[in-house]
Amino acid sequence: MVSGSGKNKLYRQTGDLRFEDITERAKIDGGDAWGSGATMVDVDLDIYVCNYMAPNELFVNQGGGRFIESAKAFCLDVTDACVESAFCDYDCDGDLDLYLVTYRIYHPTGAPAKLPVGDKGLGPFVLPEYRKYFGLRNTPGSKPKNGPDQPARPSVAQQR
Secondary structure (H helix, E strand, O other), rough: OOEEOOOOOOEEEOOEEEEEOOHHHHHOOOOOOOOEEEEEEEEOEEEEEEEEEOOOOOEEEOOOOOEEEEHHOOOOOOOOEEEEEEOOOOOOOOEEEEEEOOOOOOOOOOOOOOOEEEEEOOOOOEEEHHHOOOOEOOOOOOEEEOOEEEEOOOOEEEEE
């Protein structure tokens, strides 16, 4: 199980609805990453953990309740607003494909005190340091305008 601000845990059922915490032995506590979802994938009962704005982790089962983190080796160490994942053979080629769910990316300091928008007489634009977190869109009746370094941009800032 993943635990947002806490450490992740892995439990093994020992029978009669009793469970043993094998997190330390499995070495999958997630470190300081904010875990947001975990998926068991049927390769060798591996675990893929989605983290928010930290590299996702793939724990490859070594047997005996031991795992090795291997996301980078499989190009699955995605860093984004990851929430959850699912595996299936989408293109029917015999290999598992990953469907990765992402959501809003929040600025680490929270919402800015004022809108992160500039205007140099050419229309509003999102300030460069906020472009990953905010975008502009048209509202009914508005007309797109150009910012200093962007193509036509609409007039209202919204959080992505």
